[in-house]
Structures are given as structure tokens and as C-alpha cells.
Amino acid sequence: xxxxxxxxxxxxxxxxxxxxxxxxxxxxxxxxxxxxxxxxxxxxxxxxxxxxxxxxxxxxxxxxxxxxxxxxxxxxxxxxxxxxxxxxxxxxxxxxxxxxxxxxxxxxxxxxxxxxxxxxxxxxxxxxxxxxxxxxxxxxxxxxxxxxxxxxxxxxxxxxxxxxxxxxxxxxxxxxxxxxxxxxxxxxxxxxxxxxxxxxxxxxxxxxxxxxxxxxxxxxxxxxxxxxxxxxxxxxxxxxxxxxxxxxxxxxxxxxxxxxxxxxxxxxxxxxxxxxxxxxxxxxxx
Amino acid sequence: xxxxxxxxxxxxxxxxxxxxxxxxxxxxxxxxxxxxxxxxxxxxxxxxxxxxxxxxxxxxxxxxxxxxxxxxxxxxxxxxxxxxxxxxxxxxxxxxxxxxxxxxxxxxxxxxxxxxxxxxxxxxxxxxxxxxxxxxxxxxxxxxxxxxxxxxxxxxxxxxxxxxxxxxxxxxxxxxxxxxxxxxxxxxxxxxxxxxxxxxxxxxxxxxxxxxxxxxxxxxxxxxxxxxxxxxxxxxxxxxxxxxxxxxxxxxxxxxxxxxxxxxxxxxxxxxxxxxxxxxxxxxxxxxxxxxxxxxxxxxxxxxxxxxxxxxxx
Numbered sequence: 001x002x003x004x005x006x007x008x009x010x011x012x013x014x015x016x017x018x019x020x021x022x023x024x025x026x027x028x029x030x031x032x033x034x035x036x037x038x039x040x041x042x043x044x045x046x047x048x049x050x051x052x053x054x055x056x057x058x059x060x061x062x063x064x065x066x067x068x069x070x071x072x073x074x075x076x077x078x079x080x081x082x083x084x085x086x087x088x089x090x091x092x093x094x095x096x097x098x099x100x101x102x103x104x105x106x107x108x109x110x111x112x113x114x115x116x117x118x119x120x121x122x123x124x125x126x127x128x129x130x131x132x133x134x135x136x137x138x139x140x141x142x143x144x145x146x147x148x149x150x151x152x153x154x155x156x157x158x159x160x161x162x163x164x165x166x167x168x169x170x171x172x173x174x175x176x177x178x179x180x181x182x183x184x185x186x187x188x189x190x191x192x193x194x195x196x197x198x199x200x201x202x203x204x205x206x207x208x209x210x211x212x213x214x215x216x217x218x219x220x221x222x223x224x225x226x227x228x229x230x231x232x233x234x235x236x237x238x239x240x241x242x243x244x245x246x247x248x249x250x251x252x253x254x255x256x257x258x259x260x261x262x263x264x265x266x267x268x269x270x271x272x273x274x275x276x277x278x279x280x281x282x283x284x285x286x
Numbered sequence: 287x288x289x290x291x292x293x294x295x296x297x298x299x300x301x302x303x304x305x306x307x308x309x310x311x312x313x314x315x316x317x318x319x320x321x322x323x324x325x326x327x328x329x330x331x332x333x334x335x336x337x338x339x340x341x342x343x344x345x346x347x348x349x350x351x352x353x354x355x356x357x358x359x360x361x362x363x364x365x366x367x368x369x370x371x372x373x374x375x376x377x378x379x380x381x382x383x384x385x386x387x388x389x390x391x392x393x394x395x396x397x398x399x400x401x402x403x404x405x406x407x408x409x410x411x412x413x414x415x416x417x418x419x420x421x422x423x424x425x426x427x428x429x430x431x432x433x434x435x436x437x438x439x440x441x442x443x444x445x446x447x448x449x450x451x452x453x454x455x456x457x458x459x460x461x462x463x464x465x466x467x468x469x470x471x472x473x474x475x476x477x478x479x480x481x482x483x484x485x486x487x488x489x490x491x492x493x494x495x496x497x498x499x500x501x502x503x504x505x506x507x508x509x510x511x512x513x514x515x516x517x518x519x520x521x522x523x524x525x526x527x528x529x530x531x532x533x534x535x536x537x538x539x540x541x542x543x544x545x546x547x548x549x550x551x552x553x554x555x556x557x558x559x560x561x562x563x564x565x566x567x568x569x570x571x572x573x574x575x576x577x578x579x580x581x582x583x584x585x586x587x588x589x590x591x592x593x594x595x596x597x598x599x600x
Contacts, residue, residue: 005315005318006315006316006318006319007316007319008319010319010320012320012561012562012563049560049561056351056352057349058349058352058353058354058506058507058536058556058557058559058560059349059354059559059560060559060560102561104562231344232344232345232347233347234347234349234354234356234559235558235559235560235562237316237317237319237320237562238312238316239310239311239312239316239317239558239559240310240347240356240358240559241309241312241332241341241346241358241361242344242345242346242347242356242358243344244341244344244346244361245344255340256340256341256361261316276343277343277344277345277498278343278498279340279341279342279343283340284338284340285337285338285339285340285341285361285362285363285364286340
């Protein structure tokens with residue numbers, strides 16, 4: 001058999017909704033899955049069909065996996081945090097217990113886990129916090145100290161469930177409107193935490209502007225930065241070429257690179273963060 | 287009696303009529319996780335150009351009702367790396383290969399055809415002429431009978447006699463049969479119908495075009511009636527020219543519709559983005575429909591909608 005070289009653990013399957021609870025501005029949803037839960041790593045994502053039969057929404061929606069666990073009886077659980085923003089995510093957030101949704105998972109790269117205990121800072125923007133709690137658990141189990149910063153536009157958009165906070169030594173919250181925590185952005189509070197906790201690695205997930213700002217902070221201080229990017233995707237499996245970013249490869253060449261296959265988790269220092277709607281100079285094949 | 291699902295286009299034979307569409311199957315490796323590529327009639331590779339190409343800036347994509355716009359800009363590694371890296375792997379999979387090429391000048395098409403000529407085991411060559419011609423103020427080759435002819439002639443002169451040429455046309459023209467006649471006269475053995483339609487989405491929040499390049503190619507079920515119309519018109523005008531049909535096929539029923547219009551084989555494109563196993567489902571459904579409708583041979587269904595009611599048809 002030809003052995004697949006891309007997403008070798010990914011499967012396409014129907015998953016049953018086991019639970020769907022509103023948390024602030026978000027929905028926390030639990031799905032029943034099989035052994036694929038044991039393959040999922042923090043940072044991986046899932047691509048879900050939305051709209052049901054005959055829908056005019058033809059593309060899957062991508063969601064970071066909040067948590068994937070296997071119960072003692074072998075049942076796999078996949079947990080997601082959904083922000084009902086557009087028609088597709090709203091359709092998903094409206095699913096009832098017992099409904100089936102079609103998934104492709106697990107997809108993409110995962111956060112790299114250090115072999116030695118390190119002092120890690122996890123930074124989430126909005127529901128970008130979703131994959132960070134499972135990551136915090138893994139890091140904690142490896143003896144790492146984990147500090148966390150979550151930022152959002154307002155208090156209702158901070159996703160920080162109680163059980164998620166258990167693995168975290170400190171949690172700092174920032175909001176753009178000052179409705180919770182520090183009035184400001186995550187990049188305003190990160191430098192002080194890096195200094196006081198002697199941070200060695202930053203993990204982040206959130207909007208591009210946030211990831212770009214964190215990359216600048218980590219580069220200045222020579223700290224490793226693994227970020228999970230959120231580019232618009234049509235397929236999630238590497239065929240459509242829409243989710244690309246300019247990323248430096250191991251050979252030093254910057255290429256337009258698929259964030260669904262070579263991401264979503266990548267080394268922030270290798271990404272050319274640009275706001276312009278143009279290919280940066282020096283990109284291969286420009 | 288067993289159903290014969292095989293088909294042929296200008297001497298190229300396929301075990302079944304379901305192919306991928308260029309630019310919708312990656313390098314093949316991405317889909318091989320979900321099904322055996324050899325189950326396809328053939329894989330049509332993404333249109334490859336002479337040199338490496340970064341493609342366009344993001345956003346490159348916008349979902350639309352029953353469709354999507356894309357503006358990838360033919361991102362790719364260039365013909366040399368492609369032939370060195372992608373083709374050997376595809377050959378190992380035992381899948382028939384249709385290479386798709388795209389140029390910015392007539393000379394590009396000649397160069398690409400010569401490169402492909404030197405490769406063994408290629409089933410057919412798709413010539414994507416829905417590209418801007420840098421020598422003609424960026425006008426798309428396939429929008430002008432003269433430049434469409436020049437591009438196909440350049441391929442014909444350089445490909446040799448072994449590999450059939452399939453010219454891929456845009457529906458964004460006044461009379462697609464006129465372009466079809468020109469390229470067939472210039473040496474195309476078959477036609478791929480249809481490429482995407484040019485469209486645009488404006489984000490009403492930012493009040494700016496959604497795509498970085500403003501316009502993009504519309505694909506998906508929204509364009510299927512355009513594909514059916516184009517295939518029907520061209521099959522009526524050129525009944526002896528085989529057509530690879532594509533445009534919004536998302537089910538066996540949709541594929542059957544294109545076959546009835548005159549397609550000898552059907553490519554599945556955008557449907558794969560929403561469903562990695564779409565081509566396999568469509569293949570199975572199409573076979574079931576053909577059998578159910580009483581066809582003993584897939585090829586008897588090609589162009590069946592052209593029969594005269596009350597005539598010799600069933």
C-alpha cells in the first residue's frame with residue numbers, strides 16, 4: 001500500500017454531539033469520536049462540514065482542537081470551542097445533542113514539546129486560547145512552569161474555563177475595553193512576565209497582528225516562539241493553496257507555504273508577517 | 287451483464303470517467319490519505335508553468351453561495367522541479383497522469399510541451415490557456431481566437447504525436463464554440479470545459495474587495511449550469527471532439543448531467559475541498575445511475591441529451 005506522507009493519521013468520519021454549552025461568547029462542544037482522539041496533539045485542528053444536506057456552504061470550517069481524550073472504555077472525546085460568528089460556525093453552534101457532523105481530523109502540525117522542563121508562556125487571543133489549555137496540561141505533566149496571558153476585545157470574549165486554569169501557574173487577562181483584567185493588549189503585559197518568570201519559550205494562538213507583535217518581542221529577547229496561525233482555509237488538507245503565508249524554509253528560502261499542512265503551528269521567527277496585500281520581496285517565485 | 291465504465295479521449299483510455307480537476311488535487315499526496323489514487327480515471331495535476339511561481343498574496347479565497355472565488359495565481363515549483371519531484375511519485379501510485387500546463391507567452395507553451403514530451407508514461411496533456419498573455423496586454427489566451435490558436439499550435443508543434451492535447455477553455459467568451467473550433471483546428475485532440483468564471487466579492491464590513499487581487503475564479507455548484515450549457519453547445523458543434531467536463535460537479539447526478547451534455551469524462555474539483563473523498567463517491571454514484579438508467583456501456587451515455595425526442599433514442 002502506498003503510505004501517505006501528509007496527515008497520515010487523518011480520517012474523515014461522522015461525530016455525534018455529546019454536549020453543547022454556551023460559555024460567554026462561545027460554545028463549548030463535545031463530540032464522540034473513535035481512536036482518532038488518541039492521535040490528536042495540542043495544536044492540531046479539525047475541518048467540519050457545515051450547513052447539512054443541500055447547503056450552499058460548500059467549504060469546511062477549521063477549528064483548533066480544545067481537548068482530545070480517550071475514556072477508559074475506549075470512547076474518544078473531541079472538544080471544540082466555537083465562536084458563532086458567520087453562518088457556518090453559527091450552524092455548528094446550533095447542533096443539538098445526538099446530531100452528527102462530518103469531520104476530517106486530526107489535521108496540521110502540533111505544538112512542539114520540549115524534552116527538558118522549561119518555563120513557558122502561553123498567549124491566546126480571543127478563542128485562540130482554545131488549544132492552549134491542553135498544551136498547558138502536557139507541559140505541566142513534563143514538569144514545565146506555565147504562565148498564561150489571554151487577551152480579547154472584551155470580557156465576554158475571554159475563554160478561560162475553570163478546569164483549564166488548573167495547569168497554569170499564573171493567568172493574566174487583558175481586554176481592549178478594560179472590561180476585565182488589564183486595559184490593553186497582550187503585548188503590553190508580556191515583556192514584564194518574560195522578565196519576572198524568566199520565560200524560555202512562548203506558545204501563542206490568535207490573530208495575525210498579535211502573533212506578529214509577539215514575534216517581535218520574542219526575537220528581541222532571543223526566546224523561541226511557536227505560534228498557531230489563523231489563515232482562511234478552503235480545504236484544510238493541503239489541496240486548495242489558499243491558506244498560505246510567506247515562511248522561511250530550512251534552506252533559508254522564503255516560500256508561500258500552506259498553513260494547513262506546514263502549520264497551523266510554526267516557528268514565529270520564520271514567518272514574514274505582513275499586512276500588505278502583496279507578496280513580500282524575496283519570496284521564491286515572485 | 288457487466289457494466290463497462292471505461293472511457294476514452296483521443297486515444298487516451300481511462301478505466302472510469304472520474305478525474306480530478308487541475309489545481310484541486312495538490313500533488314496527489316494530500317488526497318492519498320483518503321483513497322487510492324489509482325481508483326481515479328486519472329489525476330490532473332495543477333497547472334504548471336516554466337518557472338517557480340509564488341502565486342498571489344492572501345486573501346486568495348472567498349466562499350460564495352454554492353461556490354467560491356479563488357485567486358491562487360498558479361503557485362507552483364516550475365516544470366523542472368515538478369517533473370523531478372511530483373511525477374515519479376504519482377507513477378508509483380499506478381494512477382494515470384494528465385499534466386496541466388500554463389504559460390504567459392506562446393513560447394512558454396512551446397517550452398512546456400518540449401519538457402513534457404521527454405517524460406514517459408503521461409496519458410494526456412491539458413493546456414490551460416485561461417492565463418493572461420504578457421505579450422498581449424495581459425489578455426487571456428482563451429478569450430481570443432487568434433491567441434488561443436497560437437498557444438495550442440505551439441504545443442502541437444512541440445509535443446510530438448504520442449500524447450493527446452486537451453485544451454482547457456474559459457466560458458467567459460461570447461461564443462465558446464468559436465474558440466473550440468480554432469483550438470481543434472490548431473491541433474487540440476480534446477477540450478476541457480469549463481475553467482472558472484471571473485467573479486468578485488466586496489467585503490461590506492471593510493468596504494473593499496475581499497481578494498487581494500480583487501477578482502478571482504468562481505467555481506462550485508453555482509457554475510454547473512454554465513458548464514452544462516458550454517459542453518452541450520460545443521458537443522453539438524464538434525460531435526467528434528471528446529470533452530473533459532468540469533464545473534461544479536458535487537454528486538454522481540451532477541457528473542451524469544455533464545455526460546448527457548456531451549462530456550466523455552468528468553473532473554471533480556471544488557467538491558474535493560469540502561469532501562476529500564468526493565471523487566470516489568461521485569464515481570460510485572455515477573456508475574449506479576448509468577446502470578439504473580439502463581446503459582450497458584458508459585460511452586453510450588455521452589451526449590445522450592442531444593438525441594431527438596421520439597427518434598432512435600430510448
